[in-house]
Amino acid sequence: MEHILSIKNLDYTYKTGREDVRALDALNLGICRGEIFGFIGPNGAGKTTTIKLILNILPIQSGKIEILGEDSSKPKTRIKVGYMPESAVYSQYLTPHELLYMYGRIFGIQRSLLKQRIPELLALVGLEKEASRLIGTFSKGMMQKVSFAQSLINEPSVLILDEPTSGLDPVLRKKMREIILSLRDAGKTIFFSSHELSEVELISDKIGVLNKGRLLATGPIKNFMGNKDDGLSLENYFLNLIEEK
Amino acid sequence: MTAICPIVSATIKEFIRRKDFYVFLILLCVLLAISSMQNFFHIENISRYVRDVGYSLTMFFSFFIAVTFSAGQLPREIENKTVYPLLAKPISRRMVLFSQFCASAAVSVMSFLLFFIAFMVFDIIKTGSLNPLLFVQAAIFGTLFLCMVCAFVIFLSTFMTVAANITISILTYLFITGFSDSLRDFSIYAKGPAAICSEIIYYLIPHFDFFNMRVRITHEWGALPFWVVASVGAYTFTYCFFLLYFAGVIFRRKKL
Numbered sequence: 001m002e003h004i005l006s007i008k009n010l011d012y013t014y015k016t017g018r019e020d021v022r023a024l025d026a027l028n029l030g031i032c033r034g035e036i037f038g039f040i041g042p043n044g045a046g047k048t049t050t051i052k053l054i055l056n057i058l059p060i061q062s063g064k065i066e067i068l069g070e071d072s073s074k075p076k077t078r079i080k081v082g083y084m085p086e087s088a089v090y091s092q093y094l095t096p097h098e099l100l101y102m103y104g105r106i107f108g109i110q111r112s113l114l115k116q117r118i119p120e121l122l123a124l125v126g127l128e129k130e131a132s133r134l135i136g137t138f139s140k141g142m143m144q145k146v147s148f149a150q151s152l153i154n155e156p157s158v159l160i161l162d163e164p165t166s167g168l169d170p171v172l173r174k175k176m177r178e179i180i181l182s183l184r185d186a187g188k189t190i191f192f193s194s195h196e197l198s199e200v201e202l203i204s205d206k207i208g209v210l211n212k213g214r215l216l217a218t219g220p221i222k223n224f225m226g227n228k229d230d231g232l233s234l235e236n237y238f239l240n241l242i243e244e245k
Numbered sequence: 246m247t248a249i250c251p252i253v254s255a256t257i258k259e260f261i262r263r264k265d266f267y268v269f270l271i272l273l274c275v276l277l278a279i280s281s282m283q284n285f286f287h288i289e290n291i292s293r294y295v296r297d298v299g300y301s302l303t304m305f306f307s308f309f310i311a312v313t314f315s316a317g318q319l320p321r322e323i324e325n326k327t328v329y330p331l332l333a334k335p336i337s338r339r340m341v342l343f344s345q346f347c348a349s350a351a352v353s354v355m356s357f358l359l360f361f362i363a364f365m366v367f368d369i370i371k372t373g374s375l376n377p378l379l380f381v382q383a384a385i386f387g388t389l390f391l392c393m394v395c396a397f398v399i400f401l402s403t404f405m406t407v408a409a410n411i412t413i414s415i416l417t418y419l420f421i422t423g424f425s426d427s428l429r430d431f432s433i434y435a436k437g438p439a440a441i442c443s444e445i446i447y448y449l450i451p452h453f454d455f456f457n458m459r460v461r462i463t464h465e466w467g468a469l470p471f472w473v474v475a476s477v478g479a480y481t482f483t484y485c486f487f488l489l490y491f492a493g494v495i496f497r498r499k500k501l
Contacts, residue, residue: 055333075335083333089325093259105251
């Protein structure tokens with residue numbers, strides 16, 4: 001199958017004053033079209049570093065990343081990529097409509113198209129009634145919805161989500177899961193990192209387990225979970241794997 | 246350019262909704278009104294002092310808005326993590342920085358022009374006359390001055406904290422407006438390494454003093470020749486270009 005997102009031999013070292021910290025060590029990943037890929041690992045495993053490298057927020061030191069067959073370091077490659085950062089705080093003096101409009105215009109989307117798309121997106125995330133309210137008055141959950149909506153403004157083929165459900169209540173989590181699944185059904189490729197293993201279990205098609213910058217395991221989610229009688233959950237598997245290594 | 250316009254327009258909206266600008270505008274009007282109504286010690290030509298105070302306040306308030314606003318632009322984006330979704334768009338770091346500069350300059354110039362209009366209104370009321378060309382030149386110089394201040398502050402913001410940036414910018418401004426002539430004199434009369442050092446410093450520092458039209462406006466001297474305005478414009482463009490170029494180099498290497 002064609003790899004929409006491909007990472008080859010990716011290394012990354014944070015050069016601090018005293019000692020270098022190796023954040024990624026020869027990471028190889030391939031994510032296919034229409035797949036939800038859950039990227040899991042403990043704190044400091046290198047998940048966010050990987051995402052930053054994919055989006056060229058950090059410069060690639062060694063290795064190669066391709067998105068839709070193009071070098072990820074070129075700005076034009078990101079035209080078909082959507083990104084939701086972990087707990088970003090958007091300008092409190094703008095409304096969600098204005099914020100989405102700004103991001104849409106950065107992508108070069110026409111005004112007439114944005115006028116149509118923004119209300120649709122706000123309705124999708126359940127913010128249609130708050131379209132004209134200042135973001136400064138929003139709760140954390142609503143901010144996450146805004147963040148999610150902005151990641152979809154360009155109708156991306158590849159969606160990268162960093163801890164999309166962190167800080168959300170169960171109702172919002174369920175809603176977010178439903179949206180992610182519907183996007184997958186619409187043919188989008190989704191790469192998301194999470195600490196919430198139960199979330200990963202519920203929506204991922206494939207997962208990758210990262211620890212101390214090394215990919216410990218990757219494959220279809222069903223390979224990591226026994227049948228219900230075993231009582232083996234993804235969490236048990238994950239803990240066993242981390243402790244083993 | 247498609248990326249710059251939406252960022253600038255969103256920043257202007259943000260600025261209009263913040264209270265900072267209105268506080269300065271009201272304060273300026275109150276101070277101008279008070280100084281216009283006074284007749285200190287029955288001095289003749291008191292309008293000159295009103296002009297002096299009015300012009301100085303207009304420039305200082307605009308400078309203050311430019312510094313505080315520009316200094317917070319980039320660090321706020323990084324702290325709030327909104328720089329990540331921005332960089333995840335098809336836009337380079339250099340372009341993000343340039344759009345921050347354009348946004349800061351637009352906001353500062355917009356405030357300056359409104360302050361300047363308020364100052365002109367008070368001046369006309371008080372003196373009943375106005376040299377339009379001189380005031381237009383003062384507005385152009387004010388605009389150029391603020392562009393240079395914004396470029397300078399944006400450059401510092403790539404490697405300094407907000408507080409340090411504001412402090413250094415204000416100190417630099419005070420030093421240059423107060424001591425640049427003395428530095429020039431020193432470089433002329435000094436000898437050896439001191440002369441070379443002072444000469445280098447003199448030509449390297451951003452000359453905020455070039456834009457000061459205070460004396461010319463206060464004493465109603467005539468308008469400047471066109472070539473002076475054009476030279477100052479070219480100086481501003483060159484200085485802004487280098488400041489933004491180096492800011493871009495630093496920002497490209499910055500770990501986010």
